Structures are given as structure tokens and as C-alpha cells.
């Protein structure tokens with residue numbers, strides 16, 4: 001099979017499995033570039049132009065995984081987040097594009113004229129912490145996580161990218177104090193969603209997604225700890241579910257946080273909670 005035939009074959013397999021044409025074309029290309037290790041124009045010039053038998057077998061296996069609903073990033077082993085290429089592994093949340101907005105909001109909160117201390121709670125692959133450190137090297141960045149598997153991956157990503165973040169195997173604020181900003185994309189889905197979740201979520205660890213009956217079983221204790229962990233005037237930024245973000249905003253106001261606001265995601269759904277101590 002030539003590379004051109006392989007591309008047509010992969011695209012058709014994905015289309016038949018229900019992927020829209022443009023997505024099928026883009027993903028077929030990404031899979032083939034990944035298998036051959038050659039990208040863009042080099043893919044078409046690469047010799048031999050025939051796929052090797054081993055590459056064809058690997059293409060079949062990758063297509064079987066993708067048409068069964070496995071996220072493309074887990075098949076490729078990498079995801080791009082805020083311009084960083086991160087390794088991803090099964091059992092650790094694949095960073096989502098909507099969380100890039102959380103990074104932008106965090107950067108807008110952080111002072112540029114002095115070093116600041118920031119904590120990413122539930123760092124997963126390290127996505128948010130590493131994006132912040134890359135964008136502002138002077139930041140003192142901490143990241144907490146309860147999953148050993150996630151922490152191992154986050155540390156590997158930091159090493160590969162040469163970024164210095166202090167990772168803590170501990171829950172929530174890990175006993176830190178005098179923080180200028182706490183940022184977090186915690187597990188926030190109400191448990192009832194589990195039954196109607198889109199198929200790609202089946203590949204994610206449940207403890208990275210679900211948080212009790214109202215989805216606030218991690219965010220609520222984090223709000224309580226944030227009071228002691230933040231410096232005066234420090235900020236809290238959370239990504240939440242449109243179904244529970246307003247409820248936590250009310251709790252934040254009652255707990256004495258100021259400037260409490262609910263901000264939309266790119267699809268204009270209420271998604272982020274911003275508050276100040």
C-alpha cells in the first residue's frame with residue numbers, strides 16, 4: 001500500500017465509523033505521520049513511499065482503537081496544550097482545549113511586576129502548571145495531585161520540557177500558604193452524568209472526572225482550604241460544570257470571597273469561577 005492509498009484507506013475507515021470528512025482527513029494524516037515519523041511535505045517525499053508491512057499492521061491497530069472511540073491523543077501518546085507538546089497516558093486526563101482558557105485567565109490574574117506563587121490543584125499531566133511556567137518563567141509554580149500515575153507523568157513532562165515546577169503528592173492545597181493564585185480544573189462532573197457520558201470519557205479515570213452527587217466534592221473543600229492558603233488579595237480560578245458553577249459562586253460569596261464572577265467558555269457556557277480573598 002502506498003502512502004497515498006493508506007491515507008485514503010484510513011480516511012474512509014474513519015468516515016464509515018461516523019467521523020465528519022474534515023476530521024477523518026485530519027486524523028488519518030496525523031495517524032500516518034505518527035506511524036512513519038515524517039510530517040508535512042516530508043511525509044510525501046519520504047522513501048520508501050510504500051508503507052512497510054509493520055506500519056500497515058500498526059495502522060490497522062490504530063484505526064481499530066480510534067473507531068472504538070479511544071481518544072486520538074492516547075493513540076498518538078501526545079497532546080498539544082497551550083502550545084506545549086505533552087506526553088499523555090491512559091488513566092491520566094487528556095488535557096482539553098477549553099482548559100487553555102483557564103490558563104489565559106490565570107495569566108491575566110498574575111502580577112507581571114513581581115514574582116508570584118501559584119498552585120495548580122489536580123495537575124494531571126501537568127498541563128496547566130507547565131503552561132503557566134512556560135509563559136512566565138519567573139513564577140514559583142506548585143502542583144498538587146493525589147494520583148501517583150498522574151504525578152509520574154507530570155514530572156516526566158516537566159523534565160522533557162525543561163520546566164521547573166514543584167510537584168506535591170498531596171490533596172488540594174497540600175498545606176501551602178501565601179499563594180497569589182490557586183488555579184484548578186478539578187473533577188467536577190455530577191456522578192449521575194456517568195450513565196450518559198460521551199463514549200470517549202470511558203477511557204478517562206473516573207476519579208479525574210466525577211465528584212459526588214453535585215460534582216463539587218473536590219471543589220467545595222478546595223474553596224474552604226483556599227481561604228487559608230491564599231495571600232490577602234490572592235485569587236482563586238476554577239473550571240467547573242455549567243450545572244454547578246453558579247452554586248459554588250454563591251458559596252464563595254457566603255464564605256467572604258470578593259469579586260466573585262462566573263465566566264463563559266468559548267461556547268458561551270458558564271464555566272469558570274473567579275474569586276478573590
Ligand SMILES: C[S@@+](CC[C@H](N)C(=O)[O-])C[C@H]1O[C@@H](n2cnc3c(N)ncnc32)[C@H](O)[C@@H]1O
Nearest residue numbers: 095122123124145146147171172185186187208
Ligand atoms: C479533571 S482532571 C484535570 C487534570 C489537569 N489539570 C488538566 O486540566 O488536564 C482532575 C485531576 O485532579 C486530581 N484530583 C482528584 N481529587 C484531587 C484532590 N483532592 N487533590 C488533588 N488532586 C485531585 C485527579 O487525579 C485528576 O488528575
